[in-house]
Amino acid sequence: xxxxxxxxxxxxxxxxxxxxxxxxxxxxxxxxxxxxxxxEGSTSIAAALVDMGLACQYASVNRRVPAENCLLVASRxxxxxxxxxxxxxxxxxxxxxKVDGADLTVGAMHIPNFVPTRERKxxxxxxxxxxxxxxxxxxxLFVGDTNLGRPVVDEExxxxxxxxxxxxxxxxxxxxxxxxxxxxxERREYTWYSPNGRNGFRLDEAFVNRRLLPxxxxxxxxxxxxxxxxxxxxxxxxxxxxxxxxxxSGFMDLNARPKSEPPL
Numbered sequence: 001x002x003x004x005x006x007x008x009x010x011x012x013x014x015x016x017x018x019x020x021x022x023x024x025x026x027x028x029x030x031x032x033x034x035x036x037x038x039x040e041g042s043t044s045i046a047a048a049l050v051d052m053g054l055a056c057q058y059a060s061v062n063r064r065v066p067a068e069n070c071l072l073v074a075s076r077x078x079x080x081x082x083x084x085x086x087x088x089x090x091x092x093x094x095x096x097x098k099v100d101g102a103d104l105t106v107g108a109m110h111i112p113n114f115v116p117t118r119e120r121k122x123x124x125x126x127x128x129x130x131x132x133x134x135x136x137x138x139x140x141l142f143v144g145d146t147n148l149g150r151p152v153v154d155e156e157x158x159x160x161x162x163x164x165x166x167x168x169x170x171x172x173x174x175x176x177x178x179x180x181x182x183x184x185x186e187r188r189e190y191t192w193y194s195p196n197g198r199n200g201f202r203l204d205e206a207f208v209n210r211r212l213l214p215x216x217x218x219x220x221x222x223x224x225x226x227x228x229x230x231x232x233x234x235x236x237x238x239x240x241x242x243x244x245x246x247x248x249s250g251f252m253d254l255n256a257r258p259k260s261e262p263p264l
Contacts, residue, residue, distance in 0.1 A: 001029045001030065001096075001102060001104070001245070001246045001247070001248060002026070002027065002028045002029050002030075002243065002244070002245055002246075003028065003029065003030045003031075003032070003106070003141070003143065003206075003242075003243075003245075003246060004023065004026050004028040004030070004031050004032070004158070004241055004242070004243055004245040005031075005032040005033075005034075005108070005143045005144055005204065005206065005241065005242040005244070005246075006023075006031070006032075006033055006034070006224065006238075006239065006241035006242070007033075007034040007035050007037055007144075007145040007238075007239035008033050008034070008036065008045070008108070008236075008237050009035055009040075009068070009236075009237040009238050010035055010037070011035060011036065011037030011039045011042040012037075012039075012042055012044075012045055012068075013039075013041045013042050014041070015041070015235075015236050015237070016040075016041035016042070016044045017044070017048075018042070018224075018226040018227070018235075018236055019045055019224065019236050019237070020045050020049070021050035021226070021227055022224040022225060022226070022236060023045070023047070023048070023049065023052070024052055025227075026055070026241075026243060028104065028243075029054075029071070029075065029076050030054070030073070030074070030075045030077075030099065031049060031054060031073070031074045031075075032071065032072070032073050032095075032106065032108040032144060033071065033072040033073075033074075033141055033144075033190075034043070034069070034071060034108075034110040034144055034145045034202040034239075035069045035070075035110070035222055036059060036060075036061065036066055036069075036070050036071055036072040036166050037066060037068065037069065037070060038059075038061035038062065038063050038065075038066040038068075038070070039066050039077055041065065042072070045072075045084065045251075046059065046072060046074065048258055049074040049078060049081040050074075052195055053076050054074035054075055054076055055074075055076075055078060056074065056075045056076070056077060056078050057072065057073065057074045057075070057079075058072070058073050058078045058079055058081060058095055058097060059071070059072045059095075060072075060091055060092045060093070060095055061092075062092060064091055064163055068092060068164075069092070069093075069096050069110065070093070070150075071092070071093065071094075071108050071109075071110060071144075073095050073108050073150050074105065075097075075099055075102055077099050077101050078100040078101070078139070078193065079097045079098065079099060079100070079101075080097065080098040080100060081095070081096070082096045082097065082098055082105065082137070084096065084098070084134075085139065086130040086131045086133075086134055087107075087127060087131050088109070088123075088124045088128060089123070089126040089127065090112070092106070092110070093109060093110040093112065093124070094108070094109050094110075094124075094143050095107070095108045095109075095204035096108075096131075097256055098137075102143065102248070102249065103138060103139055103248075104138075104140070104212065104247035104249075105137050105139070105140040105141070106137050106141050106142075106143065106146050107128075107131070107140065107141070107143070108143060108243065109142060109143070109144040109146065110126065110144050110145045110149070111124050111125065111128075111144070111146045111148060111178045112124060113146070113147045116122050117142065121147070121162070125148070125167050128142065128167075128171070129170045129171060129174065130168065130172040130179040130225035132170075132171055132175070132176045132207070132209070133174045135209060136173075138211055139209065139215065139249075140208075140211070140212060141179075141207065141208055141209075141212060141242070141244070141246070142176065142206070142207040142213065143205070143206040143207070143242065144205075144248055145203055145204050146203060146204065146205050146240060147203055148160070148164050148167060148168075148203065148205070149201055149203060149205075150164065150165050150166065150168055151164070151203045153186055154188075154190075154201060154202040155199070155200070155201050155202075155203070156190070156199040156200045157194070157197060157199035157201075159201065160201075164172075164198040171207055173207055175209055175210045176207040176208065176209050177207065177209075177213060178205055178206075178207060178208040179205075179207065179208045179216055179219045179244065180202070180205065180206070180219050180221075180242075182208070182213070182216070183216070183218065184204075184219075188204050188219050189202060189218070190240075191203050191204040191221055191240040191242075192204070192238060192239050192240070193233075193234075193237055193238070195238075196263070197206075197211065202246060203239070204221075204239060204240065204241075204242055204244065205242075206219060206244050212246065215246050215247040215249075216244075216245075216246060217245040217246060217250070218243075218244070218245040219242060219243070219244045219245070220242075220243050221241070221242060221243075222238075222240060222241045222243055223237075224236035224237055224240075224241055
């Protein structure tokens with residue numbers, strides 16, 4: 001099962017057709033889009049996903065504020081919305097969905113930055129950890145643009161704080177692994193570059209719980225490109241996409257676990 005998580009930047013705009021074309025070339029089974037909006041560009045992407053067979057869709061859009069950044073989850077298989085009391089309270093930036101027939105739950109998230117306040121971001125972070133700690137819903141993946149990373153290893157310029165690092169540690173203690181770090185160790189790759197300093201940061205992550213971890217096959221970062229390619233890495237978005245491969249229920253790829261990782 002191929003899952004693509006991508007921040008499409010400001011709803012896609014004039015890039016929408018090329019964004020849809022790139023999504024089609026990735027051939028996903030499930031797509032999670034951040035900065036999806038109730039605008040013409042975004043709705044055209046949603047329609048294109050239907051044509052690709054991803055007709056089961058949930059969007060967190062606010063029709064009264066069409067330019068607000070929201071989420072879209074689109075799937076080949078039926079989706080069921082799940083509500084949890086401990087989940088983040090921002091309905092535009094959190095969607096928790098059960099994928100019927102796949103023994104999988106996906107939590108799509110877009111953690112806000114420090115604008116307008118740090119407290120808003122910290123409250124969202126704490127709610128994600130609380131949900132992870134109390135999770136009893138079987139195999140699950142939390143994925144999206146977190147606006148977070150670990151100090152040093154996820155940044156070219158010092159931005160991330162001990163508070164950010166503690167968030168990753170808390171998720172790991174709760175049994176949720178950062179899929180990229182689990183598979184690739186200390187490798188440095190960045191999913192967003194600052195527009196002025198051009199410093200790289202890994203801001204987009206996927207967290208896999210213990211029940212799903214044996215089915216994790218691969219995770220890679222890909223910069224979306226128009227058909228034929230472009231010299232501009234950010235031609236379609238200022239974020240790289242996460243392309244996550246997960247085996248079906250009962251599948252276990254022993255090669256996916258690093259040798260240093262003890263058996264579950």
